[in-house]
Amino acid sequence: MPNFIFDLLRRHPSDFIALHCQEVGGKDYEKYMHTLDQFINDLLQIPELSSDFNRHRLYFDSDYASQETFTALGCAYFIRQNLPVQQWNFTNSTFQSVVNRHIFAGSLRNAQTLRKEKYPREFFPEAKWSRKGTTQTRWLINGFIFDLLNVHLFHDASNLLAAERSPSIYSKCRRNALEYTLQNLPLDPSGKHVPYVIFGDFNFRLDAHRLVEHISDKRADLIDKIKEKNSDEIAKIIIRNEDNKPKLTIEKKEFNLHDNHDAFFNTNTRQAHTFDFESSLFHDYVYEYDITFPPSYPYSEEHHEARSYLRARCPAWCDRILLSHSLKNVVDTKANKPSYDLMGYDTCVGDHKPVYLSLTMGLVQDINDNIQSMKNLTFTSNHLATELHMSDKMKTRSHEMEASISTNFEDLIMKKVPFLPAINNNNDDDHRTVLAHHIFYANIKHTFIRFIRESPV
Known part of the structure; x- marks a missing residue:
């Protein structure tokens, strides 16, 4: 695990930690x-997790043979021993105390405390079905019910098609899927909507059509559209400056601002962010803290180019942490100022940089007329592109995982298996990183406030 993960855990000591993953197994997941x-073994041996967290729930959708339900999503939740937590059972519609360690892998059909859904085929751009979907878990802490949602939305398959109009066809598909997810969340037992945090790879992209207009100053004479031979289909767009030098080149899998590429996205972050519109479509549903960091994707995977972007896609804030307004309303900004940022600025961790959100929630529950208990929760989330190494054993094709569910924590710790590769060269959907994770923390502190009532005169 990269060092900045340990640093994050030390800087944000917590009682509740959640980890969300996408593309479990990588692009070549069968292999x-x-x-x-x-990966699970390494995760469970992190000192900050193994020493003080005596309960966990791990869910990994790894049954790729079931293509109709396979999402390659994963979630891991770690709970410190001093925190009383209950989890919702979606099968029998009751809350149950979290008292032990469980690890679920495979199809997750027997995981009654997690709801998983692969998006319907008609939601996918060009009807190409892939591992996109969502998961939901529901938690109860000190009388406060909230959901944690993992999501992986559709990518932009073609830069040319993405720049054709505003909004792009891909943006419309993402919007339909996310609206479908948020509008179909189950209500709580009393019939009310439940506060939630949704974090994952939304694949939100900049509005490429408007960005092209901005770079070309809306001058058609500076734009060359080169067509395929014997076809009217555009194969390349070149925007030139007044000296006739290429300023921006766009192909299906190339987006190159030439001399200004890294500076525009890494240095002039505010200017690039003016073309980030997709999350604003959901302001009625969710709240996002101000983004002051550079786009989280797509970074170079060369170790000496940790801050440089690949010239394959337009850099964008794909990885986000969004809160429902009802959850944002209980954030205690006086206790701790929310912090929303990238991790691993100077570390090569794959094409996605980790993103985290750290905040404190004030949960209040009356005990009696005289005493009130206040609990502060600190949440952090980050999208980690885990850097692992290639093993010679990976050159052979692996067998499908035999066990759909594993609950033996001690046996898992003792297993010795090859490391996961960080890069997959056969990358049709532009996700070279094998695993991506989001981490969520909750730091519970107890404060008792005594209210003294004056006797009536």
Whole structure:
């Protein structure tokens, strides 16, 4: 695990930690899914997790043979021993105390405390079905019910198609899927909507059509559209400056601002952010803290170019942490100022940089007329592109995981399996990183406030 993960855990000591993953097993998941055990083993041996967290729930959708339901999503939740927590059982519609360690892998059909859904085929751009979907878990802490949602939305398959109009066809597909997810969340037992945090790879992209207009100053004479031979289909767009030098080149899998590429996205972050519109479509549903960090995707995977972007896609804030307004309303900004940022600025961790959100929630529950208990929760979330190494054993095709569910924590710790590769060269959907994670923390502190009532005169 990269060092900045340990640093994050030390800077944000917590009682509740959640980890969300996408693309478990990588692009070539049939070949590398067997390395999931090693990833879990490494995760459970992190000192900050193994020493003080005596309960956990791990869910990894690894049954790629079930293509109709396979999402490659994963979630891990760690709970410190001093925190009383209950989790919702979606099968029998009751809350149950979290008292032990469980690890679920495979199809997750037997995981009654997690709801998983792969998006319907008609939601996918060009009807190409892939591992996109969502998961939901529901928690009860000190009388406060909230949901944690993991999500992986659709990518932009073609830069040319994305720049054709505003909004793009891909943006419309993402909007339909996310609206579908948020509008179909189950209500609580009393019939009310439940506060939630949704964090994952939304694949939100900049409005490429408007960005092209901005770079070309809306001058058609500076734009060359080169067509395929014997076809009217555009194969390349070149925007030139007044000296006739290329300023921006766009192909299906190339987006190159030439001399200004890294400076525009890494230095002039505010200017680039003016073309980030997709999350604003959901302001009625969710709240997002101000983004002051550079786009989280797509970074170079060369170790000496940790701050440089690949020239394959337009850099964008794909990885986000969004809160329902009802959850944002209980954030205690006086206790701790929310912090929303990237991790691993100077570390090569794959094409996605980790993103985290740290905040404190004030949960209040009356005990009696005289005493009130206040609990502060600190949440952090980050999208980690885990840097692991290639093993010679990975050159052979792996067998499908035999066990759909594993609950033996001690056996898992003792397993020795190859590491997971960080890069997959056969990358049709532009996700070279094998695993991506989001971490969520909750730091519970107890404060008792005594209210003294004056006797009536």
